[in-house]
Amino acid sequence: MDGIHDLGGKLGYGPVDVNEPEEPFHADYEGRMWAISRTARAPSVTIDWWRHIRELIMAEDYLNRPYFDSWAQTTIASMIDAGVFSIEELESGISQTPPLGQVKVVDYDGVLKQNTGMAFRFDRPVEEPAKFAVGQTVLTNAKGHSGHTRLPEYARAKVGVITHYRGAHVFADDGAKGLENAQHLYTVSFKAIELWGDTANPNDSVSLELWESYLAAN
Amino acid sequence: MPSFDPKKITKIHQHLHSHLPSDPALRVKALETILVEKGMVKSENIDKWVEVYADDIGPKRGAHVVARAWADPDFKARLLADGSKAVDEMGFAGPASGHLKAVENTPESHNVVVCTLCSCYPFAILGMAPNWYKTAAYRSRVVREPRAVLAEFGVELSEDTAVHVWDSTAELRYLVIPERPARTEDMSQDELAKLVTRNSMIGTDRDLKIGSA
Incomplete structure (x- = not known):
């Protein structure tokens, strides 16, 4: 859902209040x-x-x-x-x-x-083999959808490299509908210049965990 | 049963927006009161949970994990291989430690953690997230201009130092292992743990100081 919560990369916020007291609760x-x-x-x-x-x-x-x-x-x-x-x-x-x-x-x-006892796990066994391998280049979906999803807007239609395979995890988009379907999950690293253009530092990167259906081979 | 119907939720939110008292303390009080009435909550249990998270479960747990990783190479290898198992070994398993990943700073690289879509955080080892971590300012900016955000925290990086941002979009949670300061060879793990700041384990602090604790 392209909602207000999808904040990554949006402009107009800040600065960060770095002088907040360290107490765990402020009220x-x-x-x-x-x-x-x-x-x-x-x-x-x-x-x-x-x-x-x-x-x-x-x-x-x-x-x-x-x-x-x-x-x-x-x-x-x-x-x-x-x-x-x-x-x-x-x-x-x-x-x-x-x-x-x-x-x-x-x-x-x-x-x-x-x-x-609350160290819950979200990985589940699945029969289908993983489509992608570590080191592979992938392209993320260009479009989101109106429901819950964990592919942020800033990482859509972008090319990244799979750095880790994390097993099959409960798919968040279906979890929000009360369904438990597991899908292969990957950590995908994007160069900052791919996400933000040439003004970004060429050494920098952003990594996200992305489910298989968010990705296509590139 | 939940409806799983976003339209129904939107209507409930609109009603709550205009009918609940504005003061957040009164809203939480109303929730606690009705849950006690329903037998789902005991206020004395709530008191105990607050006590536990104020006293026992907080960044000092994470600091001990980091100190042990510095002092014990075998533990560090286990922590990097399977963070969840390693913190469980120390008795620190808990909320959001089920898929814990440790990422290590080096002289050439710096790691920083965010959740741009909500506020995911490794509660079991870092306790309550600071408020800034949950603000629009941090969530929007740290993926796009991490160096500017880090500078606000007093972290200055050379252009050559690579910044790796980790956006927690699934159930994996991240712990940054900061670099061990020089001249700490003679320190015990307890002494080392006192050098480790909460922000250094999120990645908004980098050069730890001896004697700052």
Whole structure:
């Protein structure tokens, strides 16, 4: 989707605030939102659907509201969409239905243990052989599509070289539709001058992970 | 079940835009309140998660990974071959460490990490991402003018030093291994870890200083 989230290479932003304090959270609500996102999600929500919901936030909100506010809005929207709670229940703070269960209380070590268990993997076995090999030159798709995709606009219709094969990974574009289809995934390196023209430094490069269907032999 | 229908989500966003309180703290509070009511969240668990990420899980984990890589060539080889396994070995597995890749700076090259499409970050070893990492300014510019962004962070590179930008577009996450400073041969791993800044592991810091910790 050619949305506001696809920021790579867009002009008009900056400078970067390099003097931000180093504390992990700059407000209490940030930590609470992070923690809620670790512990509660709507059933059958995929990471790609969640990301797509965030991409669909109104452009003015996406750019102007604080970062963890966008997480709150994304999680709220995902839960209303999946029927976890209604807008009325959210606004009143009162559930109209009895709870389906109660999560257990965990202590500090319990949280550490749960955290360790969250090193999720996205590689899956597939039968089809990989189409491309390391060292091969590839051309990326010229067009995107209206759904969730991980081929950014700046890397479309560009020629790059495959530097690594990463196995077959759950394909993000389908994940956002609730489907689990694995596709071969490659790290593709693009020269900065290929992406940005002759003003870029000829020594520089940008690498992206790209699924097989984003690529054609060149 | 989710609808997986973007049109439905757009309508929900529009409703939330005009009906939710403007203060983000009140929005998060409303979410926590209804999830507690639904039995899906316990506020004391939320407190504990915040504590864990404030105290235990943060860039000092990544700094220990880097220090060990500097001090122990066998570990460094394992880290470069399979970052996920190597951090698991140190007890540091967690969110976004499932496909971890370490990339090493050299005198001739510099690595810097971004997620232009959202804000992917190796939480398990670096903790919470700094806010600047998630801003439009960083995400838009670091792929296009990395040297200008690095200069804002105080990193000056010669024209000959190659800059490699890693845009985290899938589930791979990157850890930059900065160069080990000179005259640190006698330091223990704990002492070395104190030299490693969070930004150096993202790539917005380069020349680590002895005695800056």
